[in-house]
Amino acid sequence: NILQELTGNGKGVKGDEKKFEISKEGNLYYLNDKIRKISTYDAQNQHENSPIISGKLVSSKTTTFSDPSSVDAHAYAERTYDFYKKTFNRDSYDAKSSPIKSYIHVGEKWNNAAWDGEKMLYGDGDGKTFISLAGALDVIAHELTHAVTQFTANLQYRDEPGALNESMSDIMGVMIDDNDWLIGEDVYTPNKPGDALRSMSNPKKYNQPDHYDDRYTGYQDNGGVHINSGINNKAAYLIAAGGKQSSVTVDGIGRVKTRAIYYRALTEYLTATSQFIDMRDAAIQSAKDLYGANSKEVKAVKQAYDAVGVV
């Protein structure tokens, strides 16, 4: 049955007008996109660690939705769904068109967002470190990519596999945003314009290593998953944009080919316990598959991993 399209509208977290797919049941409108199977719920400040987070499907008496977090969570989930379908012909995170559920207003001023294995969770931020995290497309893409990772390589969320897990989420986050190499800039520190949570072009700017010799080997942050992701993030940046690091020069191949290499590595070669060296090998093999064994793309991948000390 052909679903009749129904368009909702509303202002996002940054005050920008957005349009998105909604549905009508009875005399109420709901953030339920029946075409992509995306629905958005209000967690009503249930704690992010509570075992079962339930939620109320966001509704409105008219086609205008007034909660900016719900507007962005819903609209950006659609953008991310469309990105995976158009770019990689992947139908939802499991490639089997499973429903995507997002929960906003999770926790009390929670300065984070997460994929909990089944659904996306967004905090409102404390207004100083973060504003509502649903307000940034790279956050939604980051979290939904964790879902893609779970149904493919299923990289463990600790130590080197965990840093690769985090890096894949950042890589797709900047690829969907497609205009910079910053992560979280739209929702991070509202009174410090121009800064970001992370930078893929210059991880050290936000205290991440950009070389394997400087990796964190302690126990914090699940063995540094948000710290050591900087090493692979820098490699991905160098493959796409080119550059020079530790006396190695990389000739960039652009974002389109770079994201194709990483998507292929994630879905065909990486496994739950892949280490950084396995990431290097998977990216080289993916580049060979896509562009040929002696291609400039393969050369760029080798140079980039040389430059970040993963050899």
Ligand SMILES: CCCCC[C@H](S)C(=O)N[C@@H](Cc1ccccc1)C(=O)N[C@@H](C)C(=O)O
């Ligand atoms: C619940 C346990 C923590 C889960 C961590 C999630 S996957 C995560 O990595 N969240 C991102 C959120 C994000 C994404 C893109 C841009 C800005 C913020 C993250 O990087 N969280 C940081 C703050 C962290 O947990 O250290």
Ligand SMILES: [Zn+2]
């Ligand atoms: Zn993450």
